[in-house]
Amino acid sequence: MSRDDWTFCPWDGSQSLSRQDWPALDAGKLTLDAPDVHLQVFRESRLAARASLWTGFQADGPATGMIGHYAAESLEAGRALLQAACRRLRDAGCARVIGPIDGSTWKPYRLVSDAGSEAPFLLEPINPHAWNQHFLESGFGVLASYHSALSVNPAPDPKMPAVRARLSASGVSTRAADPARLDAELAAIHELALDSFSRNLLYSPLSRGDFLALYRPLLSRLPAGFTRIAEHQGQAVGFAFAAPDLLRPQNDTLIVKTVGVRRGRLYAGLGRLLAEELHELARRARLPRVIHALMHDDNVSAKTSAHTSTVIRRYALYSRLLPE
Structure with a gap:
C-alpha cells in the first residue's frame, strides 16, 4: 500500500481521538499530557491510526523524541503513522525516538509483548500483540524489558x-x-x-x-x-x-x-x-494472589520477587535512531 493511500493530519479539535477497540483517549487527557502534536492517519475518512509526539527530552545521549497514545488498526496503518512520526521528530531536531510512552514514565508506557494466560489486571497496559510488530517493522528495537509476576499464598x-x-x-x-x-x-x-x-x-x-x-x-x-x-x-x-x-x-x-x-x-x-x-x-x-506489577527486568525488586513468584506477563519499550 502506497503512502498516497493515507491521509495524515494533526488533530484540530474536531476529529475523533479514539475507537471502541482502542485504549481510551479524549480531549481532556490530550490536554493533560500536553504533546507537541497529535497525529492521525485516515483511510477513506476512517481513523486508521493515531499517536502523539513529544520533543525535547534530554537524557544521557542524543536528543530524544517520544511517541505515545499509540493505536493502529493494521500493520500498514501503523507503519505509515510511525514513519510519519519519525520524519516529524527528525525535522524537530531529534536524533532518537522512543515509544510507546505518553510523554514521560509517570504516564502510561510500554506494550504487552507476551500476554501469557492470565487475564489483564488493573493498572497495566492492554494492547493487541500486533502493535509490537508495528514498531519492529518500522526500524525500532527493544530498549527495555519489563514483567509482572504472580505469587500465590x-x-x-x-x-x-x-x-x-x-x-x-x-x-x-x-x-x-x-x-x-x-x-x-x-x-x-x-x-x-x-x-x-x-x-x-x-x-x-x-x-x-x-x-x-x-x-x-x-x-x-x-x-x-x-x-x-x-x-x-x-x-x-x-x-x-x-x-x-x-x-x-x-x-x-x-x-x-x-x-x-x-x-x-x-x-x-x-x-x-x-x-x-x-x-x-x-x-x-x-x-491469596499477589501480583508485583510492571517491574524492570534488572531491578532489585524483580530479582527479589523471582524467588517466590512466576512471571505472568512481559512488556517492551522500543527505540530507534533517526537518520541525519
Whole structure:
C-alpha cells in the first residue's frame, strides 16, 4: 500500500481521538499530557491510526523524541503513522525516538509483548500483540524489558523480623497513609519519589501539582492501609501502594504497583519490608494472589520477587535512531 493511500493530519479539535477497540483517549487527557502534536492517519475518512509526539527530552545521549497514545488498526496503518512520526521528530531536531510512552514514565508506557494466560489486571497496559510488530517493522528495537509476576499464598519472609528490628533501632517506622490527609501524604510521597526514581531509565521530574492530579484519584479509591509510608526523623523515606484487582471477578488478587525508598545504606531492606507489609495485608483481606506489577527486568525488586513468584506477563519499550 502506497503512502498516497493515507491521509495524515494533526488533530484540530474536531476529529475523533479514539475507537471502541482502542485504549481510551479524549480531549481532556490530550490536554493533560500536553504533546507537541497529535497525529492521525485516515483511510477513506476512517481513523486508521493515531499517536502523539513529544520533543525535547534530554537524557544521557542524543536528543530524544517520544511517541505515545499509540493505536493502529493494521500493520500498514501503523507503519505509515510511525514513519510519519519519525520524519516529524527528525525535522524537530531529534536524533532518537522512543515509544510507546505518553510523554514521560509517570504516564502510561510500554506494550504487552507476551500476554501469557492470565487475564489483564488493573493498572497495566492492554494492547493487541500486533502493535509490537508495528514498531519492529518500522526500524525500532527493544530498549527495555519489563514483567509482572504472580505469587500465590506468599509465605511470610523469615528475614523481615530482623530487618524490621534493625530499621526500628535506627528510628525508621512504617504506617498506613492517612486518607484524611491525602494531599499532605501525597506531597511527602512526591518529594521522595523524585529522589528514589531519579536514576530510573528515562526519568524526568514531575511537578507537585501534576503528581497530585495524577495520583489523588487513584489513591483516594484504595482501601485503607494499602498505601504504606516509612518515616525517619519526621521525613518520608519509603512508600508503597497496592490495589485489589477490581477487574478480576473472583476478588482474590492484590496488585503491588509501586515501591520507592530513599537511597542510602541505612534504608537497606526497607523496600522488601514495605512489600512484606502489603503481603500481610493481603493475607488479612483473604487475597491469596499477589501480583508485583510492571517491574524492570534488572531491578532489585524483580530479582527479589523471582524467588517466590512466576512471571505472568512481559512488556517492551522500543527505540530507534533517526537518520541525519
